[in-house]
Amino acid sequence: MAGTLVVATALDGTLARSALELLGGARSLDAALGGGVAAALIGHGLGLVEAAEILTRHGATRVYRAAHPALTAGQTDAVLAAVAGVVRRTAPAVVLVAADTVGRELAPRLAYRMRAGLLTECVSLGADGEAIVATRQVYGGRAIATLAMSSRPVVISVKPRALDAAAADGTGTVEDVAVAIDEAALPTRVQEVVREQAERGLDDARIVVGGGRGLGGPEGFKIIAALADALGGAVGASRPPADAGWVPITWQIGQTGKTIRPALYIAVGISGATQHVAGVSGARTIVAINRDPEAPIFSLAHLGIVGDYREIVPLLTARIAAQRGG
Ligand SMILES: Cc1cc2nc3c(=O)[nH]c(=O)nc-3n(C[C@H](O)[C@H](O)[C@H](O)COP(=O)(O)OP(=O)(O)OC[C@H]3O[C@@H](n4cnc5c(N)ncnc54)[C@H](O)[C@@H]3O)c2cc1C
Incomplete structure (x- = not known):
């Protein structure tokens, strides 16, 4: 041919x-x-x-x-x-x-x-x-x-x-x-296929909320999961939370993780290292929430919110849930 x-x-x-x-x-x-x-x-x-x-x-x-x-x-x-x-x-x-x-x-x-x-x-x-x-x-x-x-x-x-x-x-x-x-x-025998439940949806989600080291621990992921739920989206992560075992490794976004192209990516407590950004640069709109106004993610984001995510994310979640409900 x-x-x-x-x-x-x-x-x-x-x-x-x-x-x-x-x-x-x-x-x-x-x-x-x-x-x-x-x-x-x-x-x-x-x-x-x-x-x-x-x-x-x-x-x-x-x-x-x-x-x-x-x-x-x-x-x-x-x-x-x-x-x-x-x-x-x-x-x-x-x-x-x-x-x-x-x-x-x-x-x-x-x-x-x-x-x-x-x-x-x-x-x-x-x-x-x-x-x-x-x-x-x-x-x-x-x-x-x-x-x-x-x-x-x-x-x-x-x-x-x-x-x-x-x-x-x-x-x-x-x-x-x-x-x-x-x-x-065949030299390989597949005995069992284990699928990470929580990974489902990240690849194809229209909205992804990504959490970084700034979330401080696995508890922080519950806070951003509530936001993702309210938006009907999926949760992803930068490398440190995956390395630390706060989330499954399959949630990792970036150069050595997944490449995603959602309509909306919300980066929470993520500094914006090139290796992370490599996995999200195809997102149509990027929103960043970070307490450091100098964080590099703000130079990529279309919309930035400076502040502690523990205050901002629950407010956002409540507002979105109220709008969806009404
Ligand atoms: C070869 C190689 C491959 C890599 N591949 C990947 C990859 O695939 N994916 C990936 O993500 N990284 C990858 N990395 C790592 C990458 O270089 C960065 O170290 C990593 O992305 C940083 O993650 P982070 O932004 O979550 O953490 P940090 O850089 O530590 O940033 C944490 C951010 O959280 C903010 N913050 C802290 N507390 C709060 C709060 N209460 N509220 C709001 N904001 C807060 C801080 O201001 C900071 O900006 C790779 C590195 C190498 C060398």
């Missing part, structure tokens, strides 16, 4: 949202470089029928659907075998993979198998002539590196939430591909 192949995963039975973001990136590359856009849909379960339809609607003109019960989040070896099968068949010039738990492991192994170039953890994609131009954070998030890749094939991993999702204006065809996986030969 010589165009761009998006690795779209549905490893828990439903299509990962990152697939639509990768399709957005693939379509912009295709507009500059041509060759077409296809998707390798990897997963299991009845949800793959709908997932394939979503992919064609969002711009994959051909979807190669690889279904097998072993294609789950803990089985990168199986996922690699399935993706490599589609790659052998389609010989794409560019393969886009989400830089998530599975993709971080998949991308280099796939690139090695394809004898391809590799760009990882990219946050933007474009083209300059024949070269693909991507950016990624370096030096702990303090600088952005611009990388140009002229050789093909190339595997590129893209951070979730970094690209805009593709528009739903396309049509395409779906082809089932056979996957030969010897489950007994």
